[in-house]
Amino acid sequence: MSFPFNANAPAAQPAATTGARKIALICAKGGLDECFPVLIMANAARMTGIECSIFFTFYGLEVITDSRVDHLHVNFVGNPMSPMPNMVAGLPGMEALGTSFMQKKMDELNLPRAREMVTMLSESGCDLYACELAMKMFDRTAADLLPEVQDIITATDFFEKTVGADIIFV
Amino acid sequence: MDAELNQHLDALHAKLDYIVERQRYTEDFIRDMTPVAREGMTALAGQMAEWESRGWFDLGNEMLSLFDRVANAYGPEDVRSLSDSAVQILDTLRNVTQPDVLAFANDATDVLHHADEVKPVGPLGMMGAVNDKEVQRGLAVGLEILRHLGRARSAASSGSERKPAPTRQSSSVRQSSSTRKPAPAQCEPRAAVEAPDLSDVVMWEGHRFTATGFLVDAADWTPELGEKMAAGLGIELTEEHWGVVMWARQDCLTCNASPNVRRVATGSGVGTKRMYALFPNTPGKSVAMIAGIPKPVGCV
Numbered sequence: 001m002s003f004p005f006n007a008n009a010p011a012a013q014p015a016a017t018t019g020a021r022k023i024a025l026i027c028a029k030g031g032l033d034e035c036f037p038v039l040i041m042a043n044a045a046r047m048t049g050i051e052c053s054i055f056f057t058f059y060g061l062e063v064i065t066d067s068r069v070d071h072l073h074v075n076f077v078g079n080p081m082s083p084m085p086n087m088v089a090g091l092p093g094m095e096a097l098g099t100s101f102m103q104k105k106m107d108e109l110n111l112p113r114a115r116e117m118v119t120m121l122s123e124s125g126c127d128l129y130a131c132e133l134a135m136k137m138f139d140r141t142a143a144d145l146l147p148e149v150q151d152i153i154t155a156t157d158f159f160e161k162t163v164g165a166d167i168i169f170v
Numbered sequence: 171m172d173a174e175l176n177q178h179l180d181a182l183h184a185k186l187d188y189i190v191e192r193q194r195y196t197e198d199f200i201r202d203m204t205p206v207a208r209e210g211m212t213a214l215a216g217q218m219a220e221w222e223s224r225g226w227f228d229l230g231n232e233m234l235s236l237f238d239r240v241a242n243a244y245g246p247e248d249v250r251s252l253s254d255s256a257v258q259i260l261d262t263l264r265n266v267t268q269p270d271v272l273a274f275a276n277d278a279t280d281v282l283h284h285a286d287e288v289k290p291v292g293p294l295g296m297m298g299a300v301n302d303k304e305v306q307r308g309l310a311v312g313l314e315i316l317r318h319l320g321r322a323r324s325a326a327s328s329g330s331e332r333k334p335a336p337t338r339q340s341s342s343v344r345q346s347s348s349t350r351k352p353a354p355a356q357c358e359p360r361a362a363v364e365a366p367d368l369s370d371v372v373m374w375e376g377h378r379f380t381a382t383g384f385l386v387d388a389a390d391w392t393p394e395l396g397e398k399m400a401a402g403l404g405i406e407l408t409e410e411h412w413g414v415v416m417w418a419r420q421d422c423l424t425c426n427a428s429p430n431v432r433r434v435a436t437g438s439g440v441g442t443k444r445m446y447a448l449f450p451n452t453p454g455k456s457v458a459m460i461a462g463i464p465k466p467v468g469c470v
Contacts, residue, residue, distance in 0.1 A: 003383075003402020003403065007456045008403050008451040009451065043470055047430070047431050047455075047469065048452060049450075112432065124431075124445075
């Protein structure tokens with residue numbers, strides 16, 4: 001009797017779909033708490049054998065910009081789940097304070113930093129794309145981006161590249 | 171002729187009588203009223219003397235000179251506009267002099283009197299103070315006042331000056347350097363390992379496997395069994411594969427936790443890219459399965 005299990009088969013997919021399971025994540029925000037779900041979910045998808053690509057647009061570009069990726073912050077203002085009142089969260093230094101708390105917690109959990117996360121994703125075969133329009137809006141050039149970024153494409157290109165994928169906007 | 175004269179004299183007499191009568195009344199009235207009037211005059215004089223002593227006339231004079239000064243300083247149009255807003259001023263005055271407002275003002279001055287006893291508050295103290303219900307309510311009121319202030323200000327300023335938007339300089343290109351952390355030597359902090367679900371144990375090659383295909387007892391594992399499992403997964407184990415599998419098994423036995431992709435990739439030194447090449451699709455699960463250790467938890 002052969003080994004009855006298959007660890008390296010992609011996660012089960014609905015009978016209706018054909019082909020390998022795919023997801024396409026759109027990362028439009030650059031906050032530490034806003035981009036990490038994207039990175040973690042993309043990584044988890046790759047670890048589960050799901051094809052994955054991420055489209056970084058608007059402030060999501062911060063995550064793949066070389067000079068910005070190590071300075072992602074958490075914004076507590078306007079967040080109803082924020083642990084401190086908005087009035088206080090808006091004071092100077094509070095953002096940095098909150099960010100350092102969250103970063104400390106993430107380090108305790110041995111979570112990689114955003115830069116390492118991007119590297120990991122790229123190496124695991126996740127396709128990383130920068131939004132062409134957002135690049136123009138924020139005056140970025142290809143040289144500003146991390147080398148892991150595969151290409152600078154338009155939203156149309158992205159949809160064409162991710163035919164059959166579940167689109168997830170974060 | 172005489173008769174006519176007599177008639178006239180009689181009429182004149184009657185009139186004189188009437189006048190004399192009236193005169194008597196008047197004299198009586200004056201005689202009666204004189205003391206009263208004297209009394210009244212004295213009282214009035216006294217009253218005025220008292221007003222004088224209280225300085226009311228001085229005040230009146232001052233008021234007159236004040237009006238004079240106002241008239242000099244302000245033109246008639248100013249005064250007219252002032253009279254236009256008189257109702258508003260009176261409204262404001264009435265609102266300000268409401269008992270509760272006055273009581274509040276009194277309280278506030280009390281606080282100012284005791285300002286010496288209040289301790290200085292830093293940013294952290296402010297955070298703490300904001301938790302106080304009263305302070306929160308006060309903040310709300312203060313913010314409301316600020317909002318009205320801002321609204322009044324923006325209504326007052328007719329033309330708002332426009333600032334040029336700051337242009338963002340594109341950041342200088344920095345040579346990206348590989349900042350990968352060294353392999354974690356110590357065990358990761360993890361939740362206690364749950365006992366594997368033994369409800370659907372599957373027997374294969376004489377060993378027990380969980381329903382998802384992981385060896386229930388890591389001690390059952392032998393390299394031969396690992397090779398058979400890898401073959402079942404379609405992986406032919408090379409030297410490189412063995413290095414990864416044995417590192418993962420050793421790490422699991424040391425830390426009592428099954429390592430996931432990142433830990434194996436960095437710890438064994440093969441790197442993420444190679445991990446996905448050696449164990450396609452699901453490197454973490456495949457390695458754990460072949461190494462005979464439990465299914466790894468976590469998502470990095």
